[in-house]
Amino acid sequence: MQEEQNENPAFDDSQEENEIQEKVEDEVSNEALQLQISELKEQYMRAYADFENTKKRLIRDKDQALEYAYEKIAKDLLPSLDTLEIALKSIQDSKINAEESDSILSKIEEGIALTLDNLLKTLAKHGIEPISTDGGFDPNFHDAIMQVQSDAHESGEIVAVMQKGYKYKERVLRPSMVSIAK
Template identity: 35%
Template sequence: MAEERHEQELVDEENDSAAEETTENDAAVEDTSEMDRLKQEKDEIQNRLLRLQADYDNFRRRTVKDREADRKYRSQDLVTELVPVLDNFDRALKIEVSDDSSKGFVDGIKMVYQQLKAALEKEGVEEIPAEGEQFDPNFHQAVMQVEDENYESNVVIEELQKGYKLKDRVIRPSMVKVNQ
């Protein structure tokens, strides 16, 4: 019986050590799965951080670009309001006068008109060239088409209303008569 007890104790010890190994293996598996989960969580957080950083960089670039556009075109509203004034000056200066007092008045109007044009040019306003130019729908608005043998096809024959642009943005296209 002592021998059986001894054998039973050995079997129990083996079972205990096997159970301990299983517990250790389970703990190792749990540690590995916990590490995998933590690694995956870290990767997700890192990806979110990178996306957030990219979003911030895009926002910053867009803000800088918007500010530059605002500075570049800050006078667009004023120019849009003044273009009809330039048209009225052009019409007024086309009138022929004969007496000396009227000529002095017209000379004063010419000086004001030249000052206004110079101030607008300083801000980047330019007249869009039209007569004799190739028709460009980005700068010209065709209101009439005629057939004239003296001009090539698709060439602006006459400018009916001046067009203006502010730097590279069209404020108002030129109204033109185009050869077919």
Template identity: 35%
Template sequence: MEKSNDVKYDDAQQAEILEDQEFEGIDEEEIVSLEGLVEELQSSNRKLLDENNKLENELSAMKERIVRITAEYDNFRKRTAKEKEGIYTDACEDVLKNMFPVLDNLERASNVNGSIEDIKKGIDMTIRQFNDSLSKLQVEEIPTDQGFDPNMHNAVMHIEDENFGEKAVVEVFQKGYKRGEKVLRYSMVKVAN
């Protein structure tokens, strides 16, 4: 009986032998080509890392800018609300300063002991003073003598009467007032035809 020179290898050893044979089968050109490919991939990787760092810096700068803009807007909103409240307070103050003298005279009139004529005269003077205060505030009465205007008047009654013209204001129940073109209170009127 002859002895066999064949050596038996296990699977792991067999795989290593095949890998070595494969590697030995690679020629020098392929190795140079693979080294070039590795260098190219490393260069591309460095460029991508640089670009990634640049984009992260830009993102960080944008986030910081958004935080700053948000804070500025919040401050602007708070400042605007405070200014708006101040303007309203100043406007009320101007109006009330003109109305206090009228109130003073009405209080004096209620404490007067006198004739009906004297009280009526005092009330007329107070009404004149009140109208002067409205004039200083550039508030004027809405006229009704030019006929009914739906932009200025509120018709609460309507009558048919041949003695009056088309859309004539027959009676004013409550005077209306405006400041410039802004209607503060519509005139409440009765309209004919």
């Protein structure tokens, strides 16, 4: 009977068809798996790229936050600078007006001048510097609070500084309050 099955061409064809069918199914299954692997690799690469970009952004943000960490305290110190400068100027004005050379007044003036100088040096050491008002008006660094008629200055040129401006590194903490020529 086995001889009949081996000799039966229909049985051989059926067995061959089954083997071919299994191979085709295996190939289709392999192709689907390869496609799925490819998609997963692509998703992984995108996620990894997003992670790297986020990591770089966080490092950049942290570095920038550290670089400008003193900005708030710098802004808070500016009124003290203003007060010292006003005190020094009023002492100088009273000496000129009264034409006195009183030693007490001179010592107070000297003390305020030294304190102001020391404070300015300390601030400069940490990147805080006055904004230059020499030359023309620059809206990035100056606020024009009034315009005055001046024969000695060209139009748009700074005539007087009402309040000094300061910058921390390249950022403006406070613009200079100036009057400009018409």
